Structures are given as C-alpha cells and as structure tokens.
Amino acid sequence: MSDGRRPDRLADGAEADRLLDAAGAGTPTEAGGPPDPLVDLLAAAAAPARPHELAGEQAAMAAFRAARAAPASPARRRPGFTAGALAWGAGVLVTATAGVAFAAVTLEKPPAPPPPPTSVNPAPDSADPGESASAGGTSPDGPTTAEPSTSPSRPAGATEQRSELVGLCRVYLAKNPAEREKTLTAAGFPPLVQAAGGAGQVEAYCRGVVPDPSADATRTGNDNGQGDGHGKGDGNGKADGQGDGHREADGQSDGNGKADGQGDGNGKADGQGDGDGKADGQGDASGQGPAGSRETGDGEENGNGKGRHSPPAERVG
C-alpha cells in the first residue's frame, strides 16, 4: 500500500515530530486517515495509566508525608536530616550495631500486628487478621519475637498504613544488604523501622509482609529463624505452629505452618513447618492432619509459606 504507511514518509522528520508530539500529548488519533500501525503503536505506548502501574501510590504518599514531616534542609545529599531524623538515625544505629531490637522496643512498642496483606492470606477460615502469631524462635540468631506492629503515632487507617509499609519494604528489600542500613535513615523510613520494632527487625519484617516473590531476586541477607508460626486453634484445640524459615538469597519464606486444630475439645495439634526457602519462592507449609484428634480437614496449609516447607507437620494428639 502506498497510503502513507510506508516508512519513507518519515523521511523529512516533520511527520515524525508530529506523530511524537501527538502521542506525547495524548491525542494520537488521525482523523479520517487509514489505520496506521505506527500511530497505533505510539498510542498504545502512551496509553492512560493502568491500575497496576499505580500500585506504588501508597508508598509514594507515605514518602511524601514523611518528607513533609521532616522537611528537607538545603543540603542536597541529606535533606530531611532534622533533629528528629537525627534522633531516629541514632536509634537506628544503636539497634543496627547491637543487632537486636530491644532499643526500639523501649522507645515504642505498639500493640496489634497489622493485618497481613490480603493477597497473603487466602485461607477462608482465617479471615480474621488477629490470628495469633507465635514466632518460632528456633534459631539462635534470629530472635524475631517482636511481632510486626503498627505505629501508634500514626492515626491513619491501618490498612492504608500497611500498604505504605509494604511499599517501603519493597524499596528496602530492593537495596543491597550493604545499603539497607543507610536506607533506613532516609526520610520516610522511620515508620517502617518503628513498625518492624527496630532496625534489626526490618528485614525480617519486610520479608513477612511483602507478598511479591519477585522482589527477592537479589537478597542475600539471611535471617534464619524468622519463622511465622501461625497457630490457630479453634474451640479448645490446642494448636502449636512452628515455622522455621531458613533462607538464602530469598525473601519471602514464611514458615507458615498453619495448624488448625479444629475438633474436639482436647484436640491438640502441633504443626511444624520447616521452611527451607532456597531461592524458590514457592511451596506450601503444611501442618497436615492431626494425629489422634479428629480431623475435620482443617489442618492444612494455605500457600502463604513461600519457602519450601518440609517436612510437613506432624501432629501429636
């Protein structure tokens, strides 16, 4: 066809400029002309925002608020380094060097853990966010007994704040391990440190809340012992969940041994999930089947544990 779809119509450049301008201005349609693949392509490339492209909005808003709270100084490298931020930085430094999170706990130890992101907890019967999380501190170097907790100083809705935290976590986890500590001193991150219960806990906390397995490609931090054992006992059932997450180069392995001891009053369910998340962000933790007690089909895992969990739990009745 010789209808102007030929490449050489762009030879003079003016037409090319016109197409680029039109696409950039969001008015790429050619009135009356024949369908032009190049125009279509530019229009598609400049199409209006699609929802997933705006997924980081909460994180951006959180960053904005935080930057407002600690206004930038003229110095360009370290804006936002006001006294408050400095205090935070000092706190972060203390906790980071100490390696434990007690400092933050003494500062503020807010209560309720934030509800997990909705995508992370698909179990229909555990829709309540207040599931008791007993972190299995089976590893010596990861005393993650501090539950993720929301900051009381922020009155914002828990859900909104949580998605902000998730956003901050994504930024944090995107960093090199070497840079992470520094990142936490940046404006905007104090809420995350606070929520995690201290700088030393941020990584573990973030791995727990960021649902995206793709975010882990470059992590090398190891936080052994970060196991979320979600023990959930209904009725009188006693349920122990132990999750043991060893991970290398991988975030996102919640040892999510979920044992629902649902059954008769004395049913005791021990769910043990041993998560060995080695670079594979998939797997099911299973606290499978109560031994002895009546199984109503609830002693099962949901796919929360991104680490490979083996062996599946065994229960003692």
Place this chain on the structure above:
Amino acid sequence: MTAELSDAVAKARSGDEDAFRFLYRSLQPGLLRYLTALVGADAEDVASETWLQISRDLPSFTGGEFRAWAVTIARNRAMDHLRRQRRRPSLPVPLQALTDLAGDADTAERAGESIGTEAALALIATLPPREAEAVLLRAVIGLDAETAGRVLGRRAGAVRTAAHRGLRRLAELLEQRRREAGQIPAVSDGALPPRPRGELRRRKPRAEPADG
C-alpha cells in the same frame, strides 16, 4: 497539561497531598514504562526509589519542567541500579527466570486490558538504546526534543534525529510483521507476539551505553 502540572507542583511543595497524588498519577505510568525499557523487571523498584527522592527533593525543585526533573531522577536511579547490578558478581539467573515467569503470568492475567501497551513498549525497547529513550521521552513522557535533550544530556537535534530513526525503524518493523502475518497487525489488539519481551531482557544491558 503542563499548566495543570505546575499548579500541582506548587501545591505539593506547600504540602498538599492531593496535589502530590495527582503528580504521581500523572507521571508514574510514563516513568514506569520508560524505566522498564531501561532496567526491565526492576522498573517498579526503581520507580519507588524515584518517588522517594522526588518527595524528598521536592522543596529543592526550582521550577522549570517538572516532568523533566522527575524523569531525570528516574534515569539517574536507573543508571545507579544498572551499575549496582554490574558490580554484583553473579546475577542469580534462576531467580531472574522466576521473576520473568511471574511477570508473564501477571501479564497474561491482565492481558485483556494491557497487552497492547506491553507489546508496544516491548517493541520500542528493541530499538537501539538512544533511539528507544528518545522515542519514549518524546511519545510516552511527552517531553519536547529540547527538554528530552536536557534529560539525556544531548543536544535537541541529536534527540530529534534519534527519535526519527527510531520511528522509522518501528515503522519498518511493523511493516515487516504485517507482511509476515499477511495482514495488518493490530497492535492495540495485542496481535504482536510476546517475543519482544524476551528481546527486551536480552538486550537490556544495551540501554546502558546511552548514558551520555
């Protein structure tokens, strides 16, 4: 559009959250698409860093074209990211594959609405880096050649030339596809095969030399 943006920038500088949200919604899609061409699957992370810096440095924004300022930050963050990646001794390939898989699944999931845009961007990303950047800054971010030149550290004429070449190349590619398919490929219907995605990744490092 530009006046609206300037207004929002002024308000955001004085602390107006809604204005900042407006800025985010206006700029983020373009930034993300541009960044995807530069850093591939890590674009979202780099975009997050970009917004962190934008909100932090907003008070020091001294006027001018806000989009250019923002996209310059994004570009710098992307270059940092690529440098970091290069320093890191071994890129864990299996994990990368996993990421790709996830990305593909995502794409398939929302194929109905977005494959056209993905395909178009993927095709643009197959261009030589300079041309791809010029086309994206002009057509997707909406900068004029002078402003795009400032972002890229090149003269407006050079940007214009690169963009023209890029468009010609795209037109040829489309023409070629049309001939191969025996019919007109309807980009907006997602008729483009997903091949360019892989192409994009394989050629990703090529985006780097465009750093002027």
